[in-house]
Amino acid sequence: MGEPDLRSGRLADAAGVTVQTLRYYERRGLLPAPRRSPGGHRLYPAETVTLLRVVKAAQRLGFTLAEVADLLAAGRHETGLRTRARDKLAEVEQRLADLTVVRDTLRAAISAGCDDLVACAGSPRCPLPFAGPDHDPATV
Known part of the structure; x- marks a missing residue:
């Protein structure tokens, strides 16, 4: 079995972003909508940490969020x-x-x-x- 899903706070801490950033990235389509726990908490797969780090690294290289979204789509x-x-x-x-x-x-x-x-x-x-x-x- 893989790593357990992460709730928003743990994911944000692990990726070095804020919970507000997570929600913003979701609205922008950079993060797929997470599944929800029975209590309504957002649950993200552990590999989302890597995705967030990729987004932040691309931003440091000068890419806008729109360009990052294109990069993620083009990555295929x-x-x-x-x-x-x-x-x-x-x-x-x-x-x-x-x-x-x-x-x-x-x-x-x-x-x-x-x-x-x-x-x-x-x-x-x-x-x-x-x-x-x-x-x-x-x-x-």
Whole structure:
């Protein structure tokens, strides 16, 4: 016989989530509806702990709950995770590139001595992107 079913509190503790999270995941379709005890308590199979840990790990990797639901559904297909992981990796790499530009611009602003935003905007040495490349302040 397998491991006994877990009630909500024990499952939540074992997976490192709250009972409210369990119910939310049920409403979102991430967890199948649990069976009920004769007293009406939700009873989850022990393997639900692993499922919850998978959901939380996917979230830490940047997947939204909607994307996690898709991943779980796609898990039955051979290329589901690989395809979605490649897409998420491309998204993360773009965000990293964007953050690198932000970091470099902030470093340049610090180096340029930009203490006053308005004064900096009027300075030719100001590295902050106040306008697009086609913006001509003389035409404003």
